[in-house]
Amino acid sequence: MSAQSTHPYLQVTDLQVAFPTADGLVQAVNGVTFSVNKGQTLAIVGESGCGKSVTSLAIMGLHNRKVAKISGSVVVNDAEKGPVDIVSASEDTVRALRGRAISMIFQDPMSSLHPYYSVGDQVAEAYLLHHDVSKEEAFAQAVKALERVGIPEAERRAKNFPHEFSGGMRQRAMIAMALVNDPVMVIADEPTTALDVTVQAQIINLLRDLQAEFGMAIIIITHDLGVVADIADDVAVMYGGRIVEQASVRDVFYRPQMPYTMGLLSSVPRLDGGRDERLRTIPGQPPSMINLPQGCAFRVRCPYVELVGGDKCSTSLPDLASGGDNHLVRCHLDTDTRKRVSAEALNRQGAM
Amino acid sequence: MLPFVLKRVGYMFIILLLASFAVYVIFSLLPFDPAALTCGKNCTPNVIEANRHRLGYDQPLLVQYWHFIQGLWAGRNYGEGAAEFTCPAPSMGYSFRTKQCVTEKIIGAFPTTFGLAIGALSIYLTLGIALGIMAARKKGRWQDRGATVFVLLATSLPSFFVGLMLLFTFSVKLAWFPNSLTDLSFPVFYQDPVGWIQRMFLPWMTLALVSAAIYTRYSRAQVLEIGSEDFVRTARAKGLPERVVMRKHILRAALAPLVTLAALDFAGLLGGAVFTESIFGLPGMGRMAINSVNNIDLPIITALTLIAAAIVIVANMIVDILYAVLDPRVRSV
16 A cells, blocks of 8 residues: 555646637646545546546547647556556557556447447447457457446347437446456546436446445546545545645535635535525636636635735735645635635535 | 338338329420320321320320339330330330330430449549548648648539530540540440440549549548547547547448438439530430430430439438448437
8 A cells, every 4th residue: 555655546747738729728727736546536526617527538648639738747557567658658558558447437428329339349349459359258248347337138238229228328338338448547527417316326326336346546527516425535626727625525525625615515505405595606707718817716706815815816826735634725815714714604504 | 120121112112103193294294295296297187196096195194194104014005906016014105206115215325324323423432532531630731621622623613514624635635535526436335345434434534523522521521520529539538549440430420421422422323414424425314315305205204204213212212221221220210
């Protein structure tokens, strides 16, 4: 374990991803640093457009290199190849890791499966690519993987096409495809967003069970805080292409220190709220990723700018600094004030 | 799959019957007396009436239509006694202008039109799709721009202009190909394949140029559109090499709709490429149509129209079945 803590399985350092567009450079991810160990689950949380999906695609090396400008490093400590930096490694090297060591579950299972090939064939294709076996053997492995994710009559269903599957079953098939090569890490990009609420719970439970059984690392990208509470060990909250708060799931939920996180938590509707109670929102819009303003990206929506005083929030970008044990916060408020406003905000919402 | 095919074939026959009836009725309504057209200058009322009876034009329209349909599978007899003659099944009528059974004439013209159609189709499909894929892969680069210029030029030029320019340049001026203006003989494919290909090459290019441009544009758009689909990202996430992603995941989905386009285009060409056949003097169905219109040879015009309609209907059915083979989602509908 100590070896792992010095060499995490995935180490992302100062990752920057930008896309040149006609309107200017879109700085989608702006200096993101985090690490994930085997068996651990990191949730990356944030609003649409905060850079979480772009981050996950960069870890997979799936950005078009001709279009995206990527810097920083994404080092994967692969058992076979040693440390590989996805950002600078050759396409062939990255491809050998993709689908074998790191695999990905996408948001929309309706459109993420190829409509022309049977589900079994698509799962088998992933296995065949990374194993020197016959097609029949690969298909048998695919059936096994489909069984593992709880698809009934997997043998028969494997011959079905995606349109013959329900949404939940398709997402199970996607998970089977991601797990068929026993990857060390799985990135799940909003795996439940397109599904019914009841099916969402099944999929999250499935991921958790599979993790308990096979011990893979999971990065789950989501804006659903319920999912985070269910499955994550650590949480990274992203805003405007940067991580603004990073801590254990308990700390983020019970002792949030960044005003944006507090806003996210108090906008979760509560079952025991009064029937006339309005849903809380964070006023304002997320920032445009073109020509991000100086200073803290959240300041225009932040209710506590006055408490900082001066024009510090609009002139200088706060560092991602320690706010306690393994708790990183990007905010100019001093630690005591943060803890005070956090307690107030959560009390207003009712005890979490 | 089999019930699907049977259903489509059933529909096809109903549509064919309706289409043939419509064509037959429309041509009967034309302001020509078909009997009066049979004898030209030395017509007398007696001869006209005799011919009218001989060819069955004195019968009510529905009966005429029934005889026409019956002739398709039973053949047809015209006249009585010594003057009696037969057009064997499948009879599509008798051309009083050329004194030949229509079926016989069409069978004579069909191989040329078929050869023209299949050659042109092979050229423009290959060229168009290859250019389209290249343009999509090199989007925004010079290869893409070049393809765009080609598409613009080729789609702007009508086939009769392209045909005349090719004929003038390569046959008349450079004499690389036989000059169809002076050399009126037309070789038969199985007797002189080289001569046949030489005669066919310029007509093929004439038809292929315009269509290749259309296929270039369409396949480029398709490859780009399918390339941004989620399931293509899934394929890349598996670790598939780009070559396999392109061939197995993008092209398979991108080119399936092209089958529809290609089959219908082919059907259109089989009906006779009127301009191209006329320019290059090819004895096919297109030129036959022009000649028949000039001679007001109604039975042939009717038959050619019906054949063109039938080919389109059959092609549509084949497309439906092919599509079901290619796209599993269609099968279960």
